[in-house]
Amino acid sequence: MHVRSLRRLRTCQGGWGFFWQWWPCDGRRCLRLGRAMSFSEAQLDAWIGAWLWPLLRIGAMLMAAPVFSSRQVPVRFRLALAVFITWVVAPTLPPMPSINVIGYPGFIIMLQQILIGVVMGFLLQMVFAALVFGGQVMAYSMGLGFASMVDPQNGVQVPVLAQYYLILASFIFLFLGGHLLLIELLVDSFRTLPVALDGINRNGFREIVAWTSRMFAGGLLIALPMVSAMLMVNIGMGVVMRAAPQLNIFSVGFPITILFGFALVWVTLPNVLTVFSNILEEGFQLVMRLLAVTR
Numbered sequence: 001m002h003v004r005s006l007r008r009l010r011t012c013q014g015g016w017g018f019f020w021q022w023w024p025c026d027g028r029r030c031l032r033l034g035r036a037m038s039f040s041e042a043q044l045d046a047w048i049g050a051w052l053w054p055l056l057r058i059g060a061m062l063m064a065a066p067v068f069s070s071r072q073v074p075v076r077f078r079l080a081l082a083v084f085i086t087w088v089v090a091p092t093l094p095p096m097p098s099i100n101v102i103g104y105p106g107f108i109i110m111l112q113q114i115l116i117g118v119v120m121g122f123l124l125q126m127v128f129a130a131l132v133f134g135g136q137v138m139a140y141s142m143g144l145g146f147a148s149m150v151d152p153q154n155g156v157q158v159p160v161l162a163q164y165y166l167i168l169a170s171f172i173f174l175f176l177g178g179h180l181l182l183i184e185l186l187v188d189s190f191r192t193l194p195v196a197l198d199g200i201n202r203n204g205f206r207e208i209v210a211w212t213s214r215m216f217a218g219g220l221l222i223a224l225p226m227v228s229a230m231l232m233v234n235i236g237m238g239v240v241m242r243a244a245p246q247l248n249i250f251s252v253g254f255p256i257t258i259l260f261g262f263a264l265v266w267v268t269l270p271n272v273l274t275v276f277s278n279i280l281e282e283g284f285q286l287v288m289r290l291l292a293v294t295r
Contacts, residue, residue: 008105036050046235048101049096049099049101049195050090050093050095050096051086052101053096053109053110053113053195054086054089054093054096054112054190055082055083055086056110056113056114056117056187057084057113057114057116057117057186057189057190058082058085058089058117059078059079059082059117060115060116060117060121061117061118061120061121061186062078062081062082062117062118062121062181063078063117063118063121064120064121064122064125065120065121065124065179065182066124066125066126066127066128066170066173066292067170067173067174067179068081068121068179069125071120071270072207074172076153076189078085085183088165089187089221090095092179092185092187093190093191094191094194096108096193096195096197097159102281105159109195112195112196112198112199113195113239115199115200116189116193116199116218116291118185119200119244119290120182120185120186120189120287120291122208122285123208123211123286123290124178124182124280124283124286125282126211126212126214126215126283127215127218127276127279127283128169128170129215129219130164130214130215130216130217130218130222130276130279131162131169131218131222131272131276132162132165132166132168132219132271133215133216133218133219133222133223134162134218134219134221134222134223134275135158135159135161135162135164135222135223136158136159136162136182136221136228137219137220138161138162138222138223138227138261138265139159139160139161139162139221140159140228141223141226141227141231141261141262142161142226142230142257142258142261142262142264142265143200143254143257143258143261144159144160144161144258144261152201161265162189163224166279168273169276172273172277173280174277177193178280178284181233181284182284182287185284185287185291189291190293192292193291193292194204198288204289204290207286207290209288210288211286212285214279214282216274219281221269222274222275222276223270225264225268225271226261226268226279227265229260229264229268230257230260230261230264233257233260234257235258237253237256241253252291256288286290
């Protein structure tokens with residue numbers, strides 16, 4: 001009868017070695033020593049970094065990207081998708097730096113990867129925010145500001161018209177393969193913007209700040225035809241009420257305004273989709289500039 005014990009010894013290379021030792025029951029020490037594995041600290045850091053750094057960048061992008069960041073998409077699904085994408089693309093990526101995760105350089109690189117992923121998702125999220133802003137302005141101009149519902153994308157109350165445009169834009173984004181292009185740009189970013197202590201430069205952050213103003217400009221471009229037409233309708237209603245004061249503006253004006261508004265929603269839909277497509281293309285171009293990816 002033998003007693004088996006597992007002991008861990010420090011090897012001369014600085015790694016950890018594992019071996020089995022056998023003791024006969026009569027007290028005489030008879031050893032069978034064989035190292036099962038031995039790896040250094042640098043090898044351990046390289047193995048962890050090969051999976052951790054891509055996972056952080058991919059996971060941060062999925063947490064901030066449009067459609068993926070919706071509250072209707074469970075966090076577990078996003079995490080599982082990030083792990084799956086990392087498992088698929090990690091063997092094809094360039095070698096990752098062998099940096100100790102528990103340390104100042106590892107902490108800085110961790111923040112850099114999260115920041116790069118969040119920026120990629122945030123830039124495209126602003127495109128959808130511009131569409132929601134334009135839908136809100138259009139809803140208020142046609143008297144539907146009181147008709148609100150919960151936005152599943154952000155979890156806030158928005159007018160129904162803005163929610164309609166948001167759902168339509170999500171379908172267009174998926175139909176055109178925007179999610180696949182975003183993942184492709186993310187994988188290419190590991191070659192053009194490799195894992196290192198330096199990430200997005202100052203000029204890149206200036207472009208990001210300037211891009212936020214594009215949300216308001218894009219929203220106004222989306223809502224401008226509707227607002228202009230509804231302004232003319234309201235002016236006409238004012239002239240009619242001036243000529244016939246006995247008409248009740250609340251019983252006549254609101255239904256007419258809403259009917260004209262729905263008609264204008266149908267008429268201006270091609271303009272809304274065109275502006276959205278242009279802003280979405282600008283968003284992808286900005287992402288490619290920040291990541292130095294050429295297409």
